[in-house]
Amino acid sequence: MIRGLYEAYLPVSNLQESIKFYQKLGLELASEQEKLAFFWIVKGESWLGLWESETVNLPYHPSIRHLAFKVDKSEIEKVKEWLESVNIEIRSSFGFSPEMQPLVFKNNPHHAAVYFYDPDGNSLELITPLDMELPDNEKMMTLVDWKKKHMK
DSSP: OOOSOOEEEEEESOHHHHHHHHHHTTOEEEEEOSSEEEEEEETTTEEEEEEEOSOOOOOOBTTBSEEEEEOOGGGGGGHHHHHHHTTOOBOOBTTBOGGGOSEEOSSSSEEEEEEEEOTTOOEEEEEEEEESSSOSOSOOEEHHHHHHHHOO
């Protein structure tokens, strides 16, 4: 029955500032109301809701205030350059500095990811699956190191 995720929400302190930020990411504004905006992630399939709220500064935990946007595997190596071109800073994550990203998770399937924040400190990630068949007994590593090991 389930075919995908249709919507997710994040709290924001300034809706207009957040609208500009998410437009820089290339998301299309689908709807805007007084304290709520929706952006298409995939038009007609999934969207992101931004709720302007006075209680945005919740303590961060990965189970809240985090979204991962899927990118094509062929584009993951261009993500850092693209984010920098729209003045979005990559953040350190899991002990990997911005310079070391994309990082690769050891879980199966192996995924490559780059991390950054929106204006309210919501954690955002651009991620792609790399290989569905490799074992998950490796340590996390940079994509550069992963490719050296697995793309021989």
